[in-house]
Amino acid sequence: MGKKIKKEAEPPPKDVFDPLTIESKKAATVVLMLKSPEEEILAKACEAIYRFALKGEENKATLLELGAVEPLAKLLTHEDKVVRRNATMIFGILASNNDVKKLLRELDVMSSVIAQLAPEEEVVIHEFASLCLANMSAEYTSKVQILESGGLEPLIRLLGSPDPDVKKNSIECIYNLVQDFQCRTTLQELNAIPPMLDLLKSEYPIIQLLALKTLGVITNDKESRAMLRDNQGLEPLIKILETKELNDLHIEALAVVANCLEDMDTIVMIQQTGGLKKLLTFAENSSVPDIQKNAARAITKAAYDPESRRFFHEQEVEKCLVTLLGSENEGTKIAASQAISAMSENSSSKDFFNNQGIPQLVQLLKSDNEEVREAAALALANLTTSNPANASAAAEADGIDPLINTLSSKRDGAIANAATVLTNMAMQEALRVSIQSHNIMQAIIGPLHSANTVVQSKAALAVSATACGYEARAELKNAGGLEPLVHLLYSKNEEVRRHASWAVMVCASDEVVATELCRLGAADILEEINLSLSRKNKFSEAAYNKLLNHNLSLKYSQTGYLSSTNIISDGFYDYGRISHGTKLLPLKELSFQELNDQRAILLINSKPSDAYPLSNMEDKSSDTAYGRSISSSSSLRRASKEKTSAGVGSPTEEKSEPPSGRNSVLSKSATKEKGPRKIRGRKEEEKVKEEEEILSAPKMSGDGSPDKEWCPPSDPDFCLYVFEVAKIILPITNIKEQIEALAKYVAEKMGGPIPKEKLHEFSWELHISELKFQLKANVIPIGLIKKGTFYHRALLFKALADKIGVGCSLVRGEYGRAWNEVKLMDKSRKGLMGCLPPPETYIVDLMFHPGELMKLKSKEADLYRFL
Numbered sequence: 001m002g003k004k005i006k007k008e009a010e011p012p013p014k015d016v017f018d019p020l021t022i023e024s025k026k027a028a029t030v031v032l033m034l035k036s037p038e039e040e041i042l043a044k045a046c047e048a049i050y051r052f053a054l055k056g057e058e059n060k061a062t063l064l065e066l067g068a069v070e071p072l073a074k075l076l077t078h079e080d081k082v083v084r085r086n087a088t089m090i091f092g093i094l095a096s097n098n099d100v101k102k103l104l105r106e107l108d109v110m111s112s113v114i115a116q117l118a119p120e121e122e123v124v125i126h127e128f129a130s131l132c133l134a135n136m137s138a139e140y141t142s143k144v145q146i147l148e149s150g151g152l153e154p155l156i157r158l159l160g161s162p163d164p165d166v167k168k169n170s171i172e173c174i175y176n177l178v179q180d181f182q183c184r185t186t187l188q189e190l191n192a193i194p195p196m197l198d199l200l201k202s203e204y205p206i207i208q209l210l211a212l213k214t215l216g217v218i219t220n221d222k223e224s225r226a227m228l229r230d231n232q233g234l235e236p237l238i239k240i241l242e243t244k245e246l247n248d249l250h251i252e253a254l255a256v257v258a259n260c261l262e263d264m265d266t267i268v269m270i271q272q273t274g275g276l277k278k279l280l281t282f283a284e285n286s287s288v289p290d291i292q293k294n295a296a297r298a299i300t301k302a303a304y305d306p307e308s309r310r311f312f313h314e315q316e317v318e319k320c321l322v323t324l325l326g327s328e329n330e331g332t333k334i335a336a337s338q339a340i341s342a343m344s345e346n347s348s349s350k351d352f353f354n355n356q357g358i359p360q361l362v363q364l365l366k367s368d369n370e371e372v373r374e375a376a377a378l379a380l381a382n383l384t385t386s387n388p389a390n391a392s393a394a395a396e397a398d399g400i401d402p403l404i405n406t407l408s409s410k411r412d413g414a415i416a417n418a419a420t421v422l423t424n425m426a427m428q429e430a431l432r433v434s435i436q437s438h439n440i441m442q443a444i445i446g447p448l449h450s451a452n453t454v455v456q457s458k459a460a461l462a463v464s465a466t467a468c469g470y471e472a473r474a475e476l477k478n479a480g481g482l483e484p485l486v487h488l489l490y491s492k493n494e495e496v497r498r499h500a501s502w503a504v505m506v507c508a509s510d511e512v513v514a515t516e517l518c519r520l521g522a523a524d525i526l527e528e529i530n531l532s533l534s535r536k537n538k539f540s541e542a543a544y545n546k547l548l549n550h551n552l553s554l555k556y557s558q559t560g561y562l563s564s565t566n567i568i569s570d571g572f573y574d575y576g577r578i579s580h581g582t583k584l585l586p587l588k589e590l591s592f593q594e595l596n597d598q599r600a601i602l603l604i605n606s607k608p609s610d611a612y613p614l615s616n617m618e619d620k621s622s623d624t625a626y627g628r629s630i631s632s633s634s635s636l637r638r639a640s641k642e643k644t645s646a647g648v649g650s651p652t653e654e655k656s657e658p659p660s661g662r663n664s665v666l667s668k669s670a671t672k673e674k675g676p677r678k679i680r681g682r683k684e685e686e687k688v689k690e691e692e693e694i695l696s697a698p699k700m701s702g703d704g705s706p707d708k709e710w711c712p713p714s715d716p717d718f719c720l721y722v723f724e725v726a727k728i729i730l731p732i733t734n735i736k737e738q739i740e741a742l743a744k745y746v747a748e749k750m751g752g753p754i755p756k757e758k759l760h761e762f763s764w765e766l767h768i769s770e771l772k773f774q775l776k777a778n779v780i781p782i783g784l785i786k787k788g789t790f791y792h793r794a795l796l797f798k799a800l801a802d803k804i805g806v807g808c809s810l811v812r813g814e815y816g817r818a819w820n821e822v823k824l825m826d827k828s829r830k831g832l833m834g835c836l837p838p839p840e841t842y843i844v845d846l847m848f849h850p851g852e853l854m855k856l857k858s859k860e861a862d863l864y865r866f867l
Contacts, residue, residue, distance in 0.1 A: 027052055027059075027066060034071040039080040046075065046086030053093045060097040069094070069103050076112040085125050088116050092128030095135035104136065110145040117154035123163045130158060130169035137176035143183070152177065152186055159195035168207050171199060175214040184218050193218075193227045200236045205248060212240075212252035219259035228256075229266055238275045241282055251290045258298030267308050276315060284320045289329030296324055296335035303342035312343065318352045325360045330369050337361065337375035344382040350390060353383055358393045365402035365418075370411045377406055377417030384424035391425045400425070400438050407443045412452040419447060419458035426465035440466050441475040448484035453493040460488055460499035464506045473506075473513045482507065486520045489529065489540075497529065498537045505543035514550035523547045523554070524583075531580055554584045560812030564823075567802045568810075571712055573779065574602040574795055577812065588710050591779045600768050601779045602792065604799045605715045606722050713775075717783025721749065721796075722803050730804055738806055739822055739844060740851035746797045747850030750788035754847050764789045791818035793846040808844070820844045821856060 030052075033045040049068060052059050063069070072094075075087035091113065094100045104110075113136075116129035133151060136142040146152070151173075158170040174192070177183045199211035215233075218224040228234070237260075240246050240253045257279065260266045270276045283295030299317060302308040321343065324336035340357060343349040361383075364376035380399070384391040394403075399421070406418035422440065426432040440462075447459035463485060467473050476482065485507070488500035504522055508514040517523070526544040530536045548555035549566060556562050557578045573587050576599045590601055725745060732738045747753055754762045767787040771780050782799065785792050791812065797820050798810040809821045823839040842853040 027062060031063070031066045031068045031071075034068065034075070039078075039083055042075065042078070043080065043082045043086055046072070046083060046090060050086060050090050050093065053090060057097065060094055060100060063094065064097065064099055064103065069100060070107065073104070073107050073109045073112070076109060076116070084116070085122060088113070088125050088132070089128045092131035092135075095132040101136055101139065101142065105141055105145065108145070110136070110142070110151070111149045114146070114149050114151040114154060117151075117158060119157075123161070123166065126158060126161060126166045127163060127169065130155065130166055130173060134169045134173040134176070137173045140180075143177055143180055146173075146177065147180075147183055147186070152183065153190055156187075156190050156192045156195060159192075159199060164202070164204050164207065167199065167202070168204070168210065171196070171207060171210045171214060175210055175217070178214055178217045184221055184224065187218060188221070188223050188227065191227075193224065193233065194231050197228075197231060197233050197236060200240070208246075208249055209252060212249060212256060216252055216255040216259065219256055222263065225260050225263050225266065228260065229263070229269065234260060234266065234269060234275070238270075238273075238278065242278065247288070250286075250288070251294055254291060254294035254298060258294060258301050261298050261302035261308070262304070264305055264307050267302055267305075267311055271311055276311065280315055280317060280320050284323055289327065289332050292324055292327055292332045293329065293335045296321065296332065296339045300335065300339040300342045303339060303345070306345070309343060309346040309349065313346055313349050318343065318349055318357070322353075322356050322360065325357070325364070330367075330372055333364060333367075333372050334375040337364065337372075337379045340379040341375075341382045344379065350383055350387055354390055354393050358383060358390060358399075359397040362394060362397040362399040362402060365399065365406055370409060370414060373406055373409060374411045374414035374417065377403070377414050377421060381417045381420040381424070384421050387424075388428055391421075391428060391431060394421065395425055395431050395434065400431075400435055404435075404438050404440060404443045407447055412450065412455050415447050415450065416452075416454045416458040419444070419455070419462040423458070423462045423465040426462070426468075432466060432468060435466055436469065436472050436475075441472060441481060442479050444476075445479055445481050445484065448481060448488065453491065453496050456488055456491065457493070457495045457499050460485065460496065460503045463503040464499065467503065467506050470510055473510050476507065477513050477516055482513070482516055483520055486517060486522045486525070489522065489525045494535075494537075497535065498539050501526065501529075501537065501539035501543040505539060505546045508543065508546040508550065511550045514547055518547055518551060523551070527558075527580060553587075556810065556812065557584055562798065562810040564807035564809050566809075568604055568799045570605045570607045572604040572799070574791070575599075576601075587712060587779065591710075591713070591777060593778055595772060595776060596778060598778065600772055602785075602795055603713060603715065603779050603781045604718070604795070605712045605781060606719050606803065607712075608714065608716070608719050713777075713779060713781050715781035715783040718781060718799075719783070721745075721783060721800060725800050726804055729806075735806070736824055736853070738804075739801075739808070739824075739853070742797060742801060742804075742806065743844050743846055743851040746793050746800065747846050749786070750793045750796065750846075751786060753850055756848055759847075762787070762789070764792070789816060790847060791816055794818035794820050797844065797846060820846070822853070824853070 027049070030045050030048050033041055034049075036042055036045070049063065049072075053063060072087050072090055075083055076091070078084045078087065091104070091109075095104065110133075113129050113132050116125045121129075133146060133155070137146055155170045155174055155177075158166050159174075161167055161170070174187075178187060193215075196211050196215055199207050202208050202211075215228070219228060234257070237253050237257055240249050241257070257270075261270070267276070270279070279295065279298065283292055283299075286292055286295070299312060299321070303312060317339075321336050321339050324332055324339075327333055327336070340353060340361070344353065358380065361376045361379050364372050365380075367373055367376070380394055380403075384394055403418045403421050406414050409415050409418070422435055426435055444459055444462055444466075447455050448463070450456055450459065463476065463481070467476055476485075485500060485503055488496055489504070491497050491500065504517060504526070508517055508522075523544065526540055526547065529540045530544055545555075548558070552562060552566050552568060553571075553573050553575065555566065557575050558580060560577060562568070571587065573590070575584060575590070578584060587601075587603070725742065729738050729741050729745070732741060751762065751764065764787040768780065768785065771784055772778060775784075782792070782796055785796075788796070794810055795818065798808060801808045801820075807822065810818065811821060812818045821841050821843055823841055825839040826837065841856040843856055845852040845854065
């Protein structure tokens with residue numbers, strides 16, 4: 001047998017690389033290995049990077065700088081399960097870094113991460129993939145990517161995972177996602193509430209806490225609350241509240257219950273199981289501020305429903321809330337005040353808080369915390385609305401000072417609420433006087449300047465309630481409050497305009513204030529508002545009319561009507577009809593205009609000049625210097641005495657002088673032609689001459705330079721009319737006889753009765769033109785007119801009637817017509833049960849049959865109106 005020969009080993013193939021064991025101590029080297037095609041190297045490199053990333057935030061930043069994120073993102077879809085798992089674990093850790101999150105969003109790896117949540121994947125992959133999503137979902141852009149990639153459904157499925165880490169990461173991610181409304185809608189479709197309720201039974205507090213927080217967000221939606229109720233979710237919540245060992249979950253559990261109490265069905269369910277009573281007891285007895293706060297919030301949300309308020313009142317919730325007001329925690333005070341605000345919609349609850357609650361709320365107004373003051377003011381605003389007793393209680397608790405101080409708060413809500421309380425108080429006169437004494441007008445200026453429309457509205461309303469009285473309005477004017485008030489009329493907010501109009505209407509009760517409001521443009525903007533169908537309101541119309549009542553010249557020119565309460569005063573002038581939006585020039589400017597061919601401006605002025613005092617008017621009326629006036633007085637006396645069965649006789653038969661009247665105002669010669677009827681000696685003659693010189697003096701006191709102090713032209717004739725009418729007509733006791741006598745007097749001064757068929761021959765136009773030419777002015781004092789037509793007579797009648805207290809209106813018609821309307825009661829007719837009938841309206845004839853009265857609704861009166 002031959003000797004065995006040892007076979008030599010064959011050399012390795014030349015094209016095969018010999019195995020090499022590499023030990024690297026640099027992260028950069030390992031990062032380079034991530035590009036290797038070998039699964040084993042990739043798996044080991046990922047494992048090394050995972051351990052490196054676990055060591056801290058600096059290492060995560062280092063890996064980002066070394067460019068590890070891009071190759072790792074590609075490994076999420078690697079065919080090798082180990083490589084894919086290790087890469088997922090790395091991203092679960094790296095995603096807590098903000099810079100890494102940003103890069104991952106740019107790389108759009110969300111779909112790849114969500115794919116790792118598939119049921120067939122390992123639990124460890126579920127854990128780190130859900131951890132990556134939980135970290136990423138903290139930002140809005142990532143939420144959108146997760147939702148668009150369909151990540152919500154697998155996350156809900158993983159709530160039932162046996163691994164607590166997977167549950168924790170999944171519910172945390174869902175909690176972040178449900179902050180978005182769209183996600184909550186999708187969550188309802190996926191029926192996510194049952195698995196969330198199961199998490200409440202977890203042995204891990206963090207999982208329970210995250211589940212409660214998520215339920216607290218989604219139950220803001222009515223549909224989710226119904227799903228929670230249908231899945232018996234209230235029972236575990238109440239059980240958590242009853243378990244002292246779970247006190248770390250009580251705050252979040254109460255938040256969920258608070259949301260659920262917004263539904264009446266839930267309240268009924270809790271009421272039937274005794275849970276409502278437990279909730280109130282729990283809130284009142286708890287010493288944890290956040291628990292008390294959330295309990296009060298639960299009551300607040302539920303109390304917006306009327307039936308809920310009734311349930312709470314039956315359970316004496318008011319006592320609990322008053323107790324919570326005494327908490328040392330600011331948040332609890334705010335929540336309790338808000339709950340009282342909601343409960344105040346119940347009238348019985350309002351009455352309860354009269355003695356208990358209002359004093360405590362007034363004290364909270366003095367808090368340094370602005371939110372506390374706002375909540376307390378809101379509660380007081382609701383408690384005092386339509387409740388005078390509570391308004392008085394707030395005042396008795398010394399609430400006026402802190403309320404006025406709150407008007408300077410930095411929070412708009414606090415200012416608006418305080419203004420509301422003060423408005424409610426001011427409904428009572430005694431409280432209003434007290435508020436006015438605390439400088440409310442000074443304090444309200446700031447809110448009037450606010451940019452917040454709610455504050456503007458409430459401030460204007462407060463002005464309308466407190467500016468009742470001359471002193472208060474004067475204080476507001478002096479404090480500069482009228483300017484911001486007028487500015488609010490320009491607001492685009494309807495409520496602000498309405499309340500500002502109301503305040504302007506109240507302030508316009510005084511002539512001085514009304515004049516200032518007009519100077520600031522209130523009348524112009526109100527007129528503009530009232531011309532708009534969409535912007536006008538009843539208060540804007542009333543405010544404009546109130547301002548016009550202090551500017552009757554403008555009112556008559558615009559509206560063509562003055563009521564019996566619109567008393568014509570000295571300085572009134574009739575410019576004629578003007579259209580809305582046309583500005584009426586002041587009398588001074590009109591007086592200095594050059595003579596024109598337009599309608600003469602009629603002036604009413606009974607103020608005597610220094611050369612024409614009224615103190616001796618009675619003596620003058622009996623003197624011969626008044627010639628024509630004496631004749632007028634005697635005829636007036638006769639007219640008042642001579643009554644026929646058909647009525648008052650026409651004064652035409654009694655006239656002893658031509659209708660031109662006393663023309664001494666125009667020239668001395670006219671007066672001299674009417675020399676005295678008797679010579680009473682030398683003294684009498686001198687007196688007559690002196691008076692003639694006075695009467696012939698220029699009437700335009702404004703003659704000369706307009707730079708001098710200007711006053712309206714004097715009108716001695718009209719002064720005399722006033723004196724004669726007062727002396728002769730006032731003694732007449734019957735109002736109808738007074739009207740008839742005054743009508744005859746006016747007609748006689750304006751040219752006497754004019755037959756209808758001769759109306760066209762009555763040359764009053766020439767007479768007016770002559771007066772304008774002689775005066776070299778367009779403004780004519782009414783007393784100078786001796787031949788007047790309808791609108792001259794109607795104005796004179798109204799002016800004289802107002803001087804002696806005879807009520808009548810002045811109405812402007814078409815085609816130069818105007819007339820006076822009076823109201824008379826027919827005492828011969830009696831209504832039901834012997835009551836007198838309402839007064840009827842009559843038109844006073846001043847042209848055709850002076851003194852004749854015609855019913856306004858009669859055919860004759862209608863014809864008269866348009867003649």
